[in-house]
Amino acid sequence: MSQIxxxxxxxxxxxxxEKNGRFTGAPIDIADGFIHFSTAAQVRETAAKHFAGQTGLLLVAIDGEKLGNALKYEVSRGGALFPHLYAPLDLDAVLWVKPLPPG
Structure with a gap:
């Protein structure tokens, strides 16, 4: 099973x-102690709920299998399991980066 x-x-x-070679998280990630991710089924709702009206955003696809045991799926919004990374994101796990269009 693909774990993107x-x-x-x-x-x-x-x-x-990209300059540092790793992503340590956005302010909300740092405050929560882990990096928040979404599955393919969750990403649209996440964008609408947390990033509405923002521009200059990127959508980053990550190979979750490369993250090892630091990646945990935990209950969040509406009881759904969301991927959380309890470590910095090594950019070797990044598959692609694309601009996220508003809306």
């Missing part, structure tokens, strides 16, 4: 991660 997960990130924050 997604992160919505502001472009400036992602550019910083």
């Amino acid at each position: 997960i997604y992160k919505i990130a502001p472009e400036a924050l992602w550019c910083e991660a």
Whole structure:
């Protein structure tokens, strides 16, 4: 089974991660102690709920299998299991990065 997960990130924050070779999280991730991700089925709702009206966003696809035991699926919104990474994201796990169009 493919374990592709997604992160919505502001472009400036992602550019910083590319310079550093790893993504340590957005402010909400740092506050919560893990990096929030979404599955393919969850990413549209996540974008609408947490990023509505924002521009300059990127959609980042990650190979979850490369994240090992630091990736955990935990109950969140509406009882759904969301992927959470309890470590910095090594950019070797990134499959692609694309602009996320508003709306």
